[in-house]
Amino acid sequence: MSSARRYDLVIIGAGLTGALIAAEATRRGRTVALIEAGQRFSFATRPAQLRHHQIFGGLMWPYVHAERDRYTDSSHQSIGVAYALESHRLKGVGGSTMQWGGRISRLMPTDFRTASLYGTGTDWPISYDELEPYYSRADWELGVSGSPHQALPPRSREYPNPGFPLSVDDAMWLPLAEQLGIAVYPSAFAINSAPFAGRSQCQAFAACAVCPSGARYSADVHVAAAERSGLCDLFDNTVARRIDLTASGAVRAVQVSSLQKQEREIQGTNYVIAAHAVESARLLLLSKCGNHSDQVGRNFMEHIYVEAGGHIANKRFYPRRGGYEVLESLAYYYGEDRRERGGMKIEFTFEQDPLSDMESHHIWGQSMARYDRKNFGRWAGIAAETEHQPNPDSRVTLDPYVADLFGDPVPHMHLAFSDIDHRTQRHARDIMQQLLGQAGVKDVVQDPLTSTSFGAHHLGTCRMSDDPDKGVVDRDCKVHGTTNLFVAGGSVFPTGGAVQPSLTIAAIALRLADHLYAA
Ligand SMILES: Cc1cc2nc3c(=O)[nH]c(=O)nc-3n(C[C@H](O)[C@H](O)[C@H](O)COP(=O)(O)OP(=O)(O)OC[C@H]3O[C@@H](n4cnc5c(N)ncnc54)[C@H](O)[C@@H]3O)c2cc1C
Ligand code: SF4
Secondary structure (H helix, E strand, O other): OOOEEEEEEEEEEEHHHHHHHHHHHOOOOOOOEEOOOOEEOOOOHHHHHHHHHHHHHOOOOOOOOOOOOEEEEEEHHHHHOOOOOHHOOOOOOOOOHOOOOEEOOOOOOHHHHHHHHOOOOOOOOHHHHHHHHHHHHHHHOOEEEEEOOOOOOOOOOOOOOOOOOOOOHHHHHHHHHHHHOOOEEOOOEEEOOEOOOEEEOOOOOOOOOOOOOOOOOOOOHHHHHHHHHHOEEOOOOEEEEEEEEOOOOOOOEEEEEOOOOOEEEEEEEEEOOOOOOHHHHHHHHHHHOOOOEEHHHHHHHOOOEEEEEEOOOOOOOOOOOOHHHEEEEEOOOOHHHHOOOOOOOEEEOOOOOOOOHHHHHHHOOEEEEHHHHHOOEEEEEEEEEEOOOOOOOOEEEEEEEEEEEOEEEEEEEOOOOOOHHHHHHHHHHHHHHHHHHHHHOOOOOEEEOOOOOOOOOEEOOOOEOOOOOOOEOOOOOEEOOOEEEEEEHHHOOOOOOOOOOHHHHHHHHHHHHHHHOOO
């Protein structure tokens, strides 16, 4: 069945990327079909979701469809642990921003030129300066709360909301940072520190993965804006299964199926795949599009969190009380040894305190009181978000044996590290040991790499490159060899830096919208 309407733009995926592009296109009078594999969520059910999670455990967002979301993984063969894809993404209107932490960062200008500067990774075809105006626009679209700091990349516009103050616990690190000569600053968040864009100010419930108040940005906000224009049709619970590309390189239609297996095709003038790094690559592979140089799916990157902590005697911390932890440092992002290792950002956290994560321990009543008396407020932790170098063997492929509910091959994950990644992680462990030691921790515990050591940041797989032999999309996100097919999202990152990626993802989405429909 063919949709009667022909759209200006067909977007696959209603996460941050798809939602922003849909909102921008409709603002400029274009008609949009927004195809989303997952369901819509109601804002009103967020408190119930939170209660259900706290009482029964499990996922806060009921989105997993066992047959639609099947995947296989062989990462343990190369990195020693499995990659838990399901807990690192959310399928539904708003995508992973429905449950994200909202911590925001720009890539460093040097991240765009790692090959030229350090002989590692690859250079982006675009520079920080070209992306900067879009970073600033992204700040305002998402409602970022931040404080300017000289350690952060240059910016052309102020943050829309004031930054969150340091928590009582953050302040503990200040004298130590001064003693060590490392610059620390409060992180920015896509969480309203003041009422913004019709959303409330943060109420400090510390339940940010669901955020019952809506203070934390989620991309359903931009889907709603696109729909309000009357120019956007949202097809939820609808999976894009094939891109139908003609011999001349023009997309003719997208073939989609509802979860009840009703098939139809949706046509438009331009097409954007915004299904995130795993599913965008899978869709291109299923459709035999853009893989002329065997690049689709390669260079899958994450951020590996190296974590350590320990008890500080005679100190009491108050995690998530008196403000939440916002302190970070880029002191080890650079350095003379950068040719030997990747970047890293330090986050100071006290959240590993057993009480603050009590719900996952399922400890209640008397045992909770005993546990609390013994452990509360004694634990200081540090995490280093570390860079994962692009590596062609770290990749998403189609599983030749396992299929989803439509009979399509599922994505197969295989994460791999290079020698430099091992050096980066070792270096991060040394830094953790040093910082915690200086802070007076006698029993430093270094957490091993586990399935939860990843940032849920999916990058690479459809690399941006001017050279069609080395990448999948060009500098304007157009798939090489096609005339009207674009990919946006973390999938196009040539390198991932060592910071949260979503502001860069948003900036790239806004830049693509400008490219398609000049502002
Ligand atoms: C728990 C968690 C915490 C995070 N915290 C942070 C953070 O603090 N800071 C930060 O910067 N980032 C964070 N992230 C990452 C951030 O959420 C993502 O980078 C961002 O949401 C990516 O947006 P996207 O639109 O590109 O992809 P997604 O949000 O993944 O959206 C893609 C959408 O495409 C849909 N889709 C996929 N395949 C198809 C198909 N074939 N047909 C139709 N639809 C399809 C999916 O259902 C999904 O809704 C976090 C992620 C998670 C999971
Ligand atoms: S602290 Fe509360 S209001 Fe603020 S972002 Fe988190 S859940 Fe939302």
